[in-house]
Amino acid sequence: MALYAELHRHLGGSVVPRVLWRYFERHSSELISGFAEYSDFEDFYTRPRNTLDEYLELHTLVESVQTVETLPYFIYRLVRGAYIFENLAYLELRYTPYLRTPEHLSQSERIDKMAEIVKVVGQASQLSEYPIVTSQILCMHSRLPYEVNKAIVDLAAQSREYVCAIDVAGGDSYYADRMEEWIRLYDYARSLGIKTTGHLYETTAGCYPQLLPYLMRIGHGIQIPLLSSELLKDVARRGQCLEVCPTTYLKTGTLEDIRQLKLVFDRCFEAGVDIAICTDNAGLHNVRLPFEYENLLTYDIISFEQLQACQDAAFRHAFAWPYSQRPVSLLNRLLKPDHEKVLATKD
Incomplete structure (x- = not known):
């Protein structure tokens, strides 16, 4: 039975x-x-x-072949693998729709094509044989102009059937020169009732406290407990969750040893800050979510109880999970002896 939620997976890096x-x-x-x-x-x-910049270049290899025509091919295999090999009940896929449109078109023509991309991804993700609850997070991009990023926010607002939130990606070291734009775009998104996350505090070059109040979740965020632990109190107060992707930090040179994450988890648990464990780019890493869990346990970074708390947090902070409980609670109810089921019904 599917049991887990994945909150941070890129479409480009998922193949x-x-x-x-x-x-x-x-x-x-x-x-x-x-x-x-x-x-x-x-x-x-x-x-x-x-x-991180060198790592992100690999996305362009996949983006170039993820078109309207080919996306169903890739997404079918992505969802099938997520259900069979990862036991996922919930999956949020994030990507920049503009980068899946034909490059030879004008900017305005590519903007107009983005809605078709979102619809194709949404429809291709709904597979009856692999029943995973899926939704999309549309990524603004640090290398794209304001007009395109605003169009991405507008598209998220117009596509609520398929889209649960927006993000900003493309390398966090490039945000600084356009900080007013990002604040304006996030403020605009919140005014439209769009949920928000963002790649922030992933690297030491991506520490922008002025953006934190606009986010409901924080993409990565590991530099907060590592370098700015005084911010954890406000992160906890706002109810924000960190989307921590362990293997990523080794693949990008952000951390030298996975055991450096122990301080991240310890400080977050102590401060009451939730963490969802994610894969980020499962294809680029050639890993799956259960491996991320196992690795953190093997290196004594977290305990089994803390792992369960992170799994609970993932469903609690999932932007489009439609139920009040995570699947394991439903499974436990089904496996109760008959007399306990009767008592539970009476309660």
Whole structure:
């Protein structure tokens, strides 16, 4: 039975290496002509990078082939794997729709095409054989102009059937010069009733306290407990949740050792700040959510009780989870002896 919630997964980084390789073999063999065999491609695709910028360049490889025509192919395999191999009951997929539109079109034409992308992703995610509750987070982008980012916010407001929130991505070191724009866009989104998260405090270059009040969740946020623990009190007061993606910080060179995350979890638990454990880019990492759980336990970063608290937090902070309980609570009820079910009904 599906049990877990994934709150931070990028559409571009979610394609596992084998699926991407097979697609390239059949449709874009020129993109893998430099690799003698699959193992060489997998090593290139999943190896650690020195910086976040270098790591984000890999997204462009996938974005170039995620079009209106091909998105159903990739999303079917993504949802199938999430259900069968990860036991996901809930999945939020985030991406920048503008970057899935044809590059030869004008900016206004690409903006007009974004709604079609959102609809295709939404419809392709609804698979009766793999019953996962899915929703989309639309990402504004640090490299895109204000007009495009505002159009992304407007599209989120117009597509509530498929979209649960907005985000800002593209490298947190690039926010500073346009901070007034981001504040204006987030303020605008909140005025429309759109839920918000944002890639913030992921790296030491992405620490912008002025953006925190506009976010309902914080994408990554690990530098808050590591460098600015005095902010945790306000984070807890606002009820914000950190979306912590353990493997990412090793792949981007942000952390040298996963055990550095122990301080993140310890300080957050002490301050009453919720953490949802996520994968970020499961394909680029070649890992799945249960592995992230197991790794944190293996290195004694968290206890089993803390893991359960993080799993509970993921459903509690899920923007589009339609139920008051997480699936394990429903399963426990089904497995109760008959006389306990009767008593529970009477209660």
